[in-house]
Amino acid sequence: MKAAVCYEFGKPLVIEDVTLSEPGDMDVKVRLVATAICHSDIHDWKGELPGGLPFLGGHESAGYVEKVGQGITSVKVGDPVVVSLLASCGKCYYCANGLPHLCEHRFDPPPNPRVHNRKGQSLELKGNIGGFAEYTVVDESQVVKVPENMPLDRACLLACGVITGFGGVVNRAQVKPFQSVVVMGVGGVGINAIQGAAYVGAYPVIAVDMLDARLKMAMDMGATHTVNAGRKDAADVIKELTGGRGADFVFVTVGSIAAIKQGFSFTGLRGTVVLIGLPNYTEQYSFAPMDIIPTEKNIIGGFMGATNLKLDIPNLISLYQSGRLKLDELVTGRFPLDRINEAIASTEKGEGLRNVIMFK
Ligand SMILES: [Zn+2]
Ligand SMILES: [Zn+2]
Known part of the structure; x- marks a missing residue:
């Protein structure tokens, strides 16, 4: 072959x-x-x-x-x-x-x-x-x-791409209606995190990227707001859209330590950073425990959208065939x-x- x-x-x-x-x-x-x-x-x-x-x-x-x-x-x-x-x-x-x-x-x-x-x-x-x-x-x-x-x-x-994003929101983070979601990086995984967030009724659903074309796509796929991080301070916009608190969930689909650090700063009290994009396997992340204890923030990993293939694939196909998953x-x-x-x-x-x- x-x-x-x-x-x-x-x-x-x-x-x-x-x-x-x-x-x-x-x-x-x-x-x-x-x-x-x-x-x-x-x-x-x-x-x-x-x-x-x-x-x-x-x-x-x-x-x-x-x-x-x-x-x-x-x-x-x-x-x-x-x-x-x-x-x-x-x-x-x-x-x-x-x-x-x-x-x-x-x-x-x-x-x-x-x-x-x-x-x-x-x-x-x-x-x-x-x-x-x-x-x-x-x-x-x-x-x-x-x-x-x-x-x-x-x-x-x-x-892979769809389940990692969609399942990251639905299965792993189990985001609930009206919880605020930020998705950092609107590529093949991030766009599906946006679809998942929209599907579970998250609000606002904020897409952060550097490319306007991707942000426009994010709006078409269920984001309620977008920030071009090359032009605006994403932290300010996210604060403003979440009553000054910061987001309940931040999905980091970009595989970089800088993005993870930034994602952490976007969360509010008890907020959760969900790492779903893979950085280079030699990279290290460090954090100050005092940034986590009084804030009760969480940093969690999400692997392949915590997917149960035999259950989730048929469900996602039903959503696609009924026009609710793009x-x-x-x-x-x-x-x-x-x-x-x-x-x-x-x-x-x-x-x-x-x-x-x-x-x-
Ligand atoms: Zn993959
Ligand atoms: Zn087993």
């Missing part, structure tokens, strides 16, 4: 033929139709997240089940599915507690490497998927069947695999929201 392999951080991916092993008893082989490029892919490509070389990126995928292992009953050949990195065992403490996204085995690599190049080197598969290839073999827990009429170039967005607007460009380096360059520059690789 054709795949786009990273041999050197920051250098163009190499499109080449690779081999994929057959699915084991509890695995599902999927013929991919679409894989979106996420900002984490850019981090991986630049070497800003843990992992070695060579690797095969791509973790926001959708396609058709091509083959199933002997033990698979939840999907059958021909089913359209979303493929996510959220593997879960269904048996551990966290799975038993309804938190499969925290499964103790979520990052376990498959027992044997699944993809090899022509030289016989094994490729590390990001998200245990390696979605920048025509096919993938994943654990059964990583796939969710979607309705036949669900377009797969939009379904793939549900694998997905069509999130796709900026569609590219064949041969042009993936162009798509990556465009994503890196921050153009638009999601570029999607389309397979034949």
Whole structure:
């Protein structure tokens, strides 16, 4: 099969033929139709997240089940599915507690490497998927069947970007009606945090970004106010919009320590900063305990929108199909695999929201 392999951080991916092993008893082989490029892919490509070389990126995928292992009953050949990195065992403490996204085995690599190049080197598969290839073999827990009429170039967005933003608000932070929300960074994740905040009835929903085009998009997707942080002091605007208190929730989708510090300063008493964008894994954050004790502020992490795939993906598709979740607007460009380096360059520059690789 054709795949786009990273041999050197920051250098163009190499499109080449690779081999994929057959699915084991509890695995599902999927013929991919679409894989979106996420900002984490850019981090991986630049070497800003843990992992070695060579690797095969791509973790926001959708396609058709091509083959199933002997033990698979939840999907059958021909089913359209979303493929996510959220593997879960269904048996551990966290799975038993309804938190499969925290499964103790979520990052376990498959027992044997699944993809090899022509030289016989094994490729590390990001998200245990390696979605920048025509096919993938994943654990059964990583796939969710979607309705036949669900377009797969939009379904793939549900694998990561949409759930991280929307689920960050709804599942992780559990924002309630009339609580105030600030979303820092209106990219592929932030825009979905805005959609989630609007859906649960938060008010105000304040989008903070440096690009006017993104802020306009935020208004179209449910923000009630916007601040261009390049032109205005966001702290002043947020105070003014929250009765002088500061926000109840600040979602930091920008992966930078400066943004996290700033986000903390935007919160009011008992306010919560929710970190959902990934900074470079070597960066450190420090805080003064006295900034937290008398204020009762919280700093929490949100991983993949605390998503329970088998529950949340069908729910989000129902919202999309009833016009209450926007997905069509999130796709900026569609590219064949041969042009993936162009798509990556465009994503890196921050153009638009999601570029999607389309397979034949
Ligand atoms: Zn992602
Ligand atoms: Zn588990």
